[in-house]
Structure formats: C-alpha cells, structure tokens
Amino acid sequence: MKRNTWQREAVREALSRTEGFVSAQALHASLRGTGSEVGLATVYRALADLAQEGEADSLVQEGESLYRACTPGSHHHHLICRSCGTAVEISADPVEAWARQVAAEHGFTRPEHVVDVFGLCPECSASADETASD
Amino acid sequence: MKRNTWQREAVREALSRTEGFVSAQALHASLRGTGSEVGLATVYRALADLAQEGEADSLVQEGESLYRACTPGSHHHHLICRSCGTAVEISADPVEAWARQVAAEHGFTRPEHVVDVFGLCPECSASADETASD
DNA sequence: TGCTACCTGAGAACGGTTCTCATGGTGCGA
DNA sequence: TCGCACCATGAGAACCGTTCTCAGGTAGCA
Ligand SMILES: [Mn+2]
Ligand SMILES: [Mn+2]
Ligand SMILES: [Zn+2]
Ligand SMILES: [Zn+2]
Numbered sequence: 001m002k003r004n005t006w007q008r009e010a011v012r013e014a015l016s017r018t019e020g021f022v023s024a025q026a027l028h029a030s031l032r033g034t035g036s037e038v039g040l041a042t043v044y045r046a047l048a049d050l051a052q053e054g055e056a057d058s059l060v061q062e063g064e065s066l067y068r069a070c071t072p073g074s075h076h077h078h079l080i081c082r083s084c085g086t087a088v089e090i091s092a093d094p095v096e097a098w099a100r101q102v103a104a105e106h107g108f109t110r111p112e113h114v115v116d117v118f119g120l121c122p123e124c125s126a127s128a129d130e131t132a133s134d
Numbered sequence: 135m136k137r138n139t140w141q142r143e144a145v146r147e148a149l150s151r152t153e154g155f156v157s158a159q160a161l162h163a164s165l166r167g168t169g170s171e172v173g174l175a176t177v178y179r180a181l182a183d184l185a186q187e188g189e190a191d192s193l194v195q196e197g198e199s200l201y202r203a204c205t206p207g208s209h210h211h212h213l214i215c216r217s218c219g220t221a222v223e224i225s226a227d228p229v230e231a232w233a234r235q236v237a238a239e240h241g242f243t244r245p246e247h248v249v250d251v252f253g254l255c256p257e258c259s260a261s262a263d264e265t266a267s268d
Numbered sequence: 269t270g271c272t273a274c275c276t277g278a279g280a281a282c283g284g285t286t287c288t289c290a291t292g293g294t295g296c297g298a
Numbered sequence: 299t300c301g302c303a304c305c306a307t308g309a310g311a312a313c314c315g316t317t318c319t320c321a322g323g324t325a326g327c328a
Contacts, residue, residue, distance in 0.1 A: 001326095003275065003324085004326090007275085008275090040277080040316095041318085044315095044316065044317075045275085060194050063284085063314080064315065090236055090240075092232070092236075094228060098226070103253045106256075107256040108251075108253030108255055110216075111251060111252070112216075114249070116248045117237055118247065118248070119237045119244055119245040119246065120243045125241070136306090137294050137295070137305065137306065138295090141307070159285095174285095175307075175308060176308070197283080198284065199284085270327105271326105272324105272326095272327095275322105275324075276323075279320105282315105285314090292305105292306085294303105294304090296301100297302090
C-alpha cells in the first residue's frame with residue numbers, strides 16, 4: 001500500500017483540475033506556481049503510479065509522456081486536440097473487436113492496441129480559421 | 135532535392151532488408167557490422183527523411199523511435215510483435231470511418247489517428263509457452 | 269510517543285536524439 | 299570533362315525528458 005503524502009495528493013488534485021493531457025514537467029511547474037514545493041522526481045513518481053493503478057491515462061507525444069485524470073475501471077480511448085491538449089474520452093467497441101480479430105487472424109496472441117484520434121477541437125478550429133484568413 | 139549518397143542508399147537498403155521495426159541505433163549497428171562506415175547522425179537523418187517522404191513508417195516504443203520500410207502511397211496500420219518487432223501491414227477500413235465519425239461528432243476538425251495492434255507473433259508465442267511451462 | 273520502513277527532493281546520471289562545425293563529395297554549369 | 303558552390307557527412311558535444319542516488323524526513327502503526 002502506498003503511503004498518503006500531501007505530495008501525492010497534490011499531484012492527484014492538480015491532474016484532476018487539468019482539462020487535457022499534460023506533461024510531468026508542466027504539472028510540476030503548475031504546482032510550483034501555486035506555492036507547492038513538491039519535487040520534480042516526486043511528480044514523475046506519482047504520475048507513474050497513478051497510470052499504473054489506472055487512475056491516469058498516458059500517451060507519448062513528441063518524445064514527452066502526457067498524463068490525464070481517468071475514470072478508473074473503464075477501458076476507453078481519447079479524442080485529443082493537437083493544439084491545446086483537450087481530450088474527450090470515447091468508447092471504441094467496434095475497434096476493440098476488430099483489433100482482437102486482426103490479431104487472431106495472423107496468429108498473434110495476447111493482443112493489445114493503441115488507438116488515439118487527434119484533431120483540432122472546436123475552439124482551436126475557430127482560431128485556426130481566423131489565422132488562415134489573415 | 136536530396137543528394138544521392140551511398141550512405142542514404144545504405145540506410146534505405148538496410149531498412150528494406152529488415153523484417154520488422156528497428157531503431158536507428160540498431161540499424162546503425164547492423165550497418166557497421168557489415169563494414170559500412172556510415173555515421174549514427176546520418177542514419178538518424180536518413181530515417182527521418184524516409185519517414186517524411188512516406189517511404190518509412192515509424193512508431194515510438196519505450197522512448198525509442200522505430201522504423202520500418204513501407205509500401206509508399208498506401209495508408210495502413212501495423213500488427214506488431216512486442217517481443218521481436220516483426221510487423222504485418224493491415225488495412226483498417228472500418229476504423230478509418232469510425233475515427234472520422236468520432237471526430238466529427240465532437241466538432242473536431244482535421245482528424246488523424248494512431249492505430250497499432252501489438253501482440254506476440256506465432257514464433258514468440260511458442261517461445262513464451264515453452265518458458266512458461268518450465 | 270517511538271520505531272521503522274518507506275517517501276521525498278536536489279542533483280547527478282542516463283539514453284535517445286539533435287546540434288555543431290570542419291571536412292569532403294555531389295550535382296551542375298561552363 | 300573540369301571546377302566550383304553548396305550541401306551532406308560524422309565525431310563528439312549538447313540537449314532534454316526521465317530515472318537514479320542517497321541522505322534526511324515522515325506516515326503509519328503499536
Ligand atoms: Mn480499446
Ligand atoms: Mn488508418
Ligand atoms: Zn484545442
Ligand atoms: Zn515475435
């Protein structure tokens with residue numbers, strides 16, 4: 001059992017207050033900005049633990065691991081804004097079945113899958129349109 | 135237009151001789167092993183160029199970028215062995231449509247998607263079974 | 269309250285990737 | 299074919315996100 005420290009709770013809380021995916025460093029900077037003196041290594045450790053326990057989702061983008069608070073116990077995927085990181089949880093039942101079937105057809109066992117949809121969220125789409133018309 | 139150098143050609147050839155996804159460093163070691171004196175930075179540059187031009191696919195696994203020769207011009211995905219890196223190109227037409235629809239439903243524009251299926255290939259599945267029964 | 273195993277944090281170390289810059293070769297024009 | 303300008307190359311340094319180290323601190327338990 002993990003000990004309860006104010007540092008871990010601070011990370012959990014900061015993550016849950018964040019809309020989209022954030023990096024460990026950004027979360028650490030955000031915590032420091034509010035006066036918290038949590039260490040960077042602790043933020044990394046807390047995020048890794050949260051991800052392992054299923055309380056956070058993670059993905060890698062441009063060499064950086066990004067994290068997001070996650071509704072535990074439910075397998076799901078994400079629709080993520082490339083510009084601001086905002087994410088929507090989506091179910092992908094047809095894709096789950098397709099992935100299992102594809103693996104089986106080729107004799108692959110213990111299938112897992114990575115499915116992420118990226119795009120520009122409505123807000124960022126609007127901004128992009130303005131910029132384009134300048 | 136990129137210049138034609140024996141280094142770039144060597145990288146292209148080494149990549150096409152490789153069954154599955156390989157890292158830049160592994161490909162460099164392989165080239166060095168055959169007597170080629172290509173530099174590591176050049177391998178990185180050549181692989182980045184090939185990926186950009188659509189002649190190579192890439193994915194990130196455990197903090198490392200992996201590359202694979204790709205049949206150009208065709209959008210496809212991969213079924214990849216977690217153990218040995220062997221990959222099978224798969225089409226995912228139902229997933230393409232699903233991804234576009236999900237993005238549209240949430241007002242996201244310019245959708246892209248990341249879809250990879252991982253598993254153990256038949257050979258590695260057999261090896262894993264032997265190990266497990268020891 | 270006291271004990272102890274575990275957590276924390278500053279900085280060092282790590283590993284993959286990119287950058288620097290002197291050197292060398294490609295492609296092109298003459 | 300020859301010469302030149304410009305781009306590619308490669309060794310090593312720099313970079314950057316992440317993990318490790320270890321001394322000091324603290325949660326949890328009796
Ligand atoms: Mn899924
Ligand atoms: Mn696709
Ligand atoms: Zn956005
Ligand atoms: Zn395999």
